[in-house]
Amino acid sequence: MEALLARWRALPTLATCRLHHRAPGRGKLLTLSRMFQPQRLREDQVLSLEGRLGELTCKSQRLMLQAGLIHPASPGCYHLLPYTVRALEKLVRVIDQEMQAIGGQKVNMPSLGPAELWRATSRWDLMGRELLRLRDRHGKEYCLGPTHEEAVTALVASQKTLSYKQLPLLLYQVTRKFRDEPRPRFGLLRGREFYMKDMYTFDVSTEAARQTYSLVCGAYSSLFDRLGLPCVQVQADVGSIGGTMSHEFQLPMDVGEDRLSVCPSCSFSANRETLDPLQTHCPACQGPLTETKGVEVGHTFFLGTKYSAIFNAQFASVQGTPSLAEMGCYGLGVTRILAAAIEVLSTEDCIRWPGLLAPYQVCLIPPKRGSKEEAAATQLVGSLQDHIIEAVPGLCGEVVLDDRTHLTIGNRGKDANKLGYPFVVIAGKRALEDPPHFEVWCQNTGEVIFLTREGVVELLSTVQVV
């Protein structure tokens, strides 16, 4: 076993093996025994972890703490641990694909927002205590950006040669945002520091801006479809962002803090706060409305010229005259989507991920040290890994070995179940058959099947990796 593990550790890592024709093939694969991830915490241990900081208020928060995916740093601020960073980076890749597919260009704006920009839109006062504010050594005032309408509009306004030919312009970023929540709670669902994807669009006319608005909403729907999350697009209030039209992308769930009214007969759905409190019937088809709770994972705003007029963000029209750009802005709560997905997909005890976002796709469990399967089956697990990577190069770096062979297969299986790898492959008793069979758990469908090496490879060749 030690020889296998030594060989295993000598294998290239995710990054180097995926890019083996480009990068040096040095490095070693991380095995579970080395992973920085305090696992199998009991509920009372997790409670004491958060005890001094806040409340343990929902399933995803408890599961992510118990499984060592996050660790509290201060109220509403979390350390993201290795599994979560992998899931987050995958989510950002899916978002990049969707945003770039509609022509989005990725930028990166500073977190420090000069007070003068925020005063220009009056939001320095309007945002009140949600804005974290500070002064630099010269006494100049800044806020920590919760959103970037001011910054991006000033940036585009500085482009003195912008032509109608360059529009629509779709600029987006994925960066850390800050909001001084009065009562941060639900783990990553409502934090004070969080990752957000924010896109800002600039168009030549109201009509063109409406088309862009539909385009981005379509990309959001496509994103949630790919993640397998049943998102609802509801009519929403414009709040402090402003503008004339707004929609939220809501994931229905019990811990949701938004109340939604959905019409089962037509496509109407709205955040309750946009409706008359007495309204019980759909304004579109007059059918009765159903109430549900939801977590907002995306929000879109049709801004018109609210910001472009203030900062004078102009372009040269077909006629060559300077015209104000028609704007939209579009947010996705990136860390929030991760937690919301776990909230929706998991059981009370076991995390389940959208397939695309699972930190690792496959967990291999070799026999217990000293078991009668050890000699033969340990080798089998090693050659299985080689076969998987050779046949399905996209899975390189996606396969972890649970080398904690002092534990029984049963105990390691429990951990694998809790962490939600989409596929768990176990070399148990039937690994001694001829041909050997592996026990395979397809955790997102609940199936358990026994497969030969070829069968495992065939099954895994269908896995989508981003």
Added chain:
Amino acid sequence: MEALLARWRALPTLATCRLHHRAPGRGKLLTLSRMFQPQRLREDQVLSLEGRLGELTCKSQRLMLQAGLIHPASPGCYHLLPYTVRALEKLVRVIDQEMQAIGGQKVNMPSLGPAELWRATSRWDLMGRELLRLRDRHGKEYCLGPTHEEAVTALVASQKTLSYKQLPLLLYQVTRKFRDEPRPRFGLLRGREFYMKDMYTFDVSTEAARQTYSLVCGAYSSLFDRLGLPCVQVQADVGSIGGTMSHEFQLPMDVGEDRLSVCPSCSFSANRETLDPLQTHCPACQGPLTETKGVEVGHTFFLGTKYSAIFNAQFASVQGTPSLAEMGCYGLGVTRILAAAIEVLSTEDCIRWPGLLAPYQVCLIPPKRGSKEEAAATQLVGSLQDHIIEAVPGLCGEVVLDDRTHLTIGNRGKDANKLGYPFVVIAGKRALEDPPHFEVWCQNTGEVIFLTREGVVELLSTVQVV
């Protein structure tokens, strides 16, 4: 031409084509005419851009402003525009490869650092005015993290079951950092917001920690080798981080603010501030020392138990007794490396990138609209692109089309020269020969060659993409 361009725009983007077996094949390629990048600014225009904010003090800052790679937001804070974001993401991938190759595990810690953690190490006072400080709505004090020794040590200390078997533990992150520089300057070389890779290591003994220290220094050397940057590892002062040993990775250049003493006869090199002001000879071999200036792009510290003792970061030793972890910390200035590479590699007028980091590897320049080459050569450029992507899938998303065909080939060539694409492929007069020949500029070597389609593909098949 319009038909070609329409077809071109309908091609999948970088992300979707690199992952075409996984992701939907929607989207369009960005062409230069749509790129958000204020180009060809004259020097006086750039000066006025920075005029109200700071000084235009070095070549990389001027070139990055002129080419539309960055845009000033507030003193020491820049918007990173699309080309820079691409280069930054590539640099992060190279860093991830190097850090994971030595067993690094990626985490992500909050920017808001609670004052009590910084008071525990006395750095709340010691860091003085470099620390940006703020209070939340409850009056609780925080700083914006310029580094994370406090945070990571408290995190590891919270791991009550850490065993010697899990060490060395190498945790790292790539996140935005904040430092209230008294006088931010040189663009991305000395900003107040910047991206940094910071790694923190935990070992069982001084001896093991020294091995880990060497391992990380080796990974840094490997990184700079791969980027083609002539970095020097010099002995350095421990400064406010502390510890007992420290090295800087310095890139020699005239705008450097550090004075280095290098011995031409042996491997000795040191930051001048670590030497006696009167010392003119090498302490190792007694030969005369040479002086040079450098920009610090990396810094390593052997910390011992300075932080682990304060936060009680312990592990269970072989004997089962609790022992303090021996620590190291290791920084890389990520945005600074980008600017420093441009500073070192570029001419006064033209940006040059480390090959691995170039935002796009190839720029294709079709004939001018209305030229006699237009009809035949435009089609050739289209089929060339197909051939490149088919033969070298790694270049998918790395090829941009300069579709500004109202400009001459000469003018577009000047822009391509200025932006520093490693390869510029032009369909000029010799595209009408049989077989057609393309003019190819290998900008990192200065060669200009004429190649057939097959020749171009063969040349580009050697390009490394990360």
